[in-house]
Amino acid sequence: MLDAVKNALRDNITHPRELTAKHGGNIATVQEVDDPLDALLSEKVAEMEEWEQERWLSPLFTPTLEERKHLETALPVDGMEAASVEAMIRDLEGEALECEISYGGRTIQMAVPNDTIERYAKLFHADNRMDAESIEQIKGVSDSDDDTLEVQTLLRSPTWQSDTNRNLLNALLGIFTKNSSYSTDKIRFLSDFVRTNRPQDQEELGTQLQNLIESYQFEQERPIFNQRLEQKHTTNIRSKLCGEEVKSFRLKISNEILGDLGLLK
Structure with a gap:
């Protein structure tokens, strides 16, 4: 069961994402770059403070309904033990996961920070149970x-x-x-x-x-x-x-x- 949930969560983390025009414009303005993807290169993201990573990456890594449904197919009705969720997150953090980010016809591979993985994973509430x-x-x-x-x-x-x-x-x-x-x-x-x-x-x-x-x-x-x-x-x-x-x-x-x-x- 843990492997199935972990695989589904990995799929959700690594599937391609696209910056919206508004979000891309905000990144470009604040980070003072012509192309917002330049600010999301792996080495640039690694240099950011945690709050900066959350500011720019949380719109990309907040679970959509489809992502929630994908994970739900692997979850038991009673949910996972909290300790198992934490162990799963630590395992995924150790995999050096990357995600394809696109904007304006350009695409980059971005290393997903551990803090982003943890925040995103916990938003699924995998340890919650259903009646x-x-x-x-x-x-x-x-x-x-x-x-x-x-x-x-x-x-x-x-x-x-x-x-x-x-x-x-x-x-x-x-x-x-x-x-x-x-x-x-x-x-x-x-x-x-x-x-x-x-x-x-x-x-x-x-x-x-x-x-x-x-x-x-x-x-x-x-x-x-x-x-x-x-x-x-x-x-x-x-x-x-x-x-x-x-x-x-x-x-x-x-x-x-x-x-x-x-x-x-």
Whole structure:
């Protein structure tokens, strides 16, 4: 099992990455280079302070959903022992791993620093366990194995480690199953919403969802008399903080869950 997890984590660390235009521009400006890849050459990275390495490499080495799913295929439901995770990290640090970084048509091989490997590896929370009851319920209602894998990946997060949140999730899964209304989107939404709002039970969750819907309605109905202020309001709040697609998704799922709870107005 340890070898399978280690192999998956190695795959995730060493697969090719590409700098975004924004991140590449920031590196070039601060590091005073024409090409940001010049600042990420192995010898340059080795000279950086730890905080500098984290600043420039963390956007490249923060697990994506696909990377989490890849590792999840190798993890047991109960997770790994913390000591085994540490041993795995030390082993990978000793392998002198490299990663291909691309930007603007150019590619370099960068030696991945040990601090970056450790930080990245720990963000997978491989020592977290998933609730067996939740997993069995999800397997019974998921549309596909890939949907099941994605939800398992979400349930590995710190959000679903407390008894309070697990009990809430299992209660909701029971309701979704009874209503034939389960969807992966609901678990995606709840993973973010529960992490942020920390409802203690179904009743409090329902109240918070109603408050969310009302806040969006208030935003929509609030009169704005200054044209320039309206443009600024639309750009700064709706687009940057909560894009229309995100807002529509939250409203849709909030209403669906309220319907499941029998609280839809």
